[in-house]
Amino acid sequence: MPIDPERQRQAKEYARIHHRLWALDLVLSALALVTVLALGLNVWLKQIVLALAPNVWLSTFLYFVVALVAYGALFFPLSYYSGYVLSHRYGLSTQTLRAWLVDVAKGGALGIILGGVVIEVIYALLRAAPAGWWLWASAFMVLLNVVLANLAPVLIFPIFFKFKPLEDAELVARLTALAARAHTRVRGVYTMMLSEKTTAANAALMGLGNTRRIVLGDTLYNQYTPDEIETIIAHELGHHVHHDIGWSLAAGTLSTLLGFWIANVFLQWSVAQLHYAGIADLAAFPLLGLALGAFGLIASPLSNAFSRWRESLADAYALQSTRNAPAFIGAMEKLANQNLAELEPEPWVEFLLYDHPPIGKRLKCGEAFATARR
Ligand SMILES: [Zn+2]
Incomplete structure (x- = not known):
């Protein structure tokens, strides 16, 4: 099935709306944070939480939950529009509103549980080791990611x-x-x-070790030929052959260390400027969020570039191991049509947002392999 020009037109439109929503979300998030700090809502919330729960673990958890729920409620219209309205308009979603809301509630509950654990550990470290907390926090995050990668296929994905x-x-x-x-x-x-x-179609190699x-x-199994499925799974196996789990663990560790170190420097400085009680002061929670969020934003083009490189190597492996360029090309064309994927996004979009090479480039890679074999 060749590339459908009408689907490509829709894909471009859909992508353009998504990129605007992404920028809007970013601007509004920054504005919300600045408003919270300017109005002193963070100090006010801390006082309420401390009055309700004198226990430090409980007050930390309460502060986090209120902040998360408030953020979720404030940004609900945006996520409803992009996650429900748009995906229905473009025929990508098959969910009823009720089912979508159930997923949102499940995601929220998971966020409170996992985020709650992370926040409790980070604040315990901020209290116990104000100078070296970032080192311990990084170690904890890396460990947590490995454990979650192992448990996800049996514990987390089945929730959804x-x-x-x-x-x-x-x-x-x-x-x-x-x-x-x-x-x-x-x-x-x-x-x-x-x-x-x-x-939309998708396939993956999930889990770590025994999972x-x-x-x-x-959606993939029903619509792709066995040859096409084989080439897609060969790509996934390419990640394994190239030790991409080790690579991404190393890259993740480095970026976590850097992120927490920068957050530490910013937190120490801003807490002194704003006369908070210390870096473990709950009122400074938005500042920690701001530092980590800003770091994530700056680091993501870098990690995306790294990921695109590993993905293109996995494509090369898929082609070399199956020696079936037509199946690879067929699978890519189907994916572009089915998932409304833009073949050739603008370079700045690819630079900022793409963790896989755009399908246009992946097709060229397949065609180059076919030509070389001829
Ligand atoms: Zn991949």
């Missing part, structure tokens, strides 16, 4: 998606053999019921 073992014995055998050739131990091949939520598995969206 239904999984079942793939029943297609022939395809399972083919994909398992492909994994064996890549010296990757996988514990099973699963389908994920993506069609309950979206029309590592091949996962195909049913």
Whole structure:
């Protein structure tokens, strides 16, 4: 199925709206933070929370929950528009409003639980080690990410998606053999019921260690040929062959260390300027958020560039290991049509937002491989 020009026109339109919403979200978030600090809402909230809960762990948790819920409520119209209205208008979502709201509630609850744990640990470190907290906090975050990567397929993804073992014995055998050739131990091949939520296709190698598995969206399994599915999974296995988990762990550790170190410098400075009680002062929580958010924003083009490089290597592996450029090209064309992916985004969009090479570049890579083999 070649690239559909009408779908490309829609993809461009959809992308343009999304980029504007991204910028709007950024500006409004910054404005909200500045307003909170200017009006002293952060100090006011701290006083209320301390009056309600004299226990330091409880008051920290309360402060975080109120801040998170307030942010979520304030930005709800924006997430409703981009997550529900737009994706329906462009035919990407298959969810009812009720199902979408349930997912939002689940995501919120997960955010409170996981975020709550992170905040409690960070504030305990801020209180106990005001000078070296950032080092310990980085170590904790890296460890947490490894644990979550391992637990996600069994604990987190099932909260949102239904999984079942793939029943297609022939395809399972083919994909398992492909994994064996890549010296990757996988514990099973699963389908994920993506069609309950979206029309878009996806596949992944999920989990870490004993939870590592091949996962195909049913939206992919139902519409792609076995050859096309094989090339997509070969790409995923390419990540394993190239030790991308180790690479991303190393890069993640470096950027976490840098981010927390910068947050520390900013927090020490701003807390002194604004005469807060110390860096563990709950009133300074928005400043910690500001520092980490700003760092994340500046660091993301860098981490995206790194990711695009690793992704292009995984594409090369997919082509070399399957030696089937037409299947690779076919899969990419289908993905572009089905997922409303822009073939050639503007360079600044790619630079800021793309963690995979745009499909136009991936197609060229496939075509170059086909030409070289001819
Ligand atoms: Zn990839």
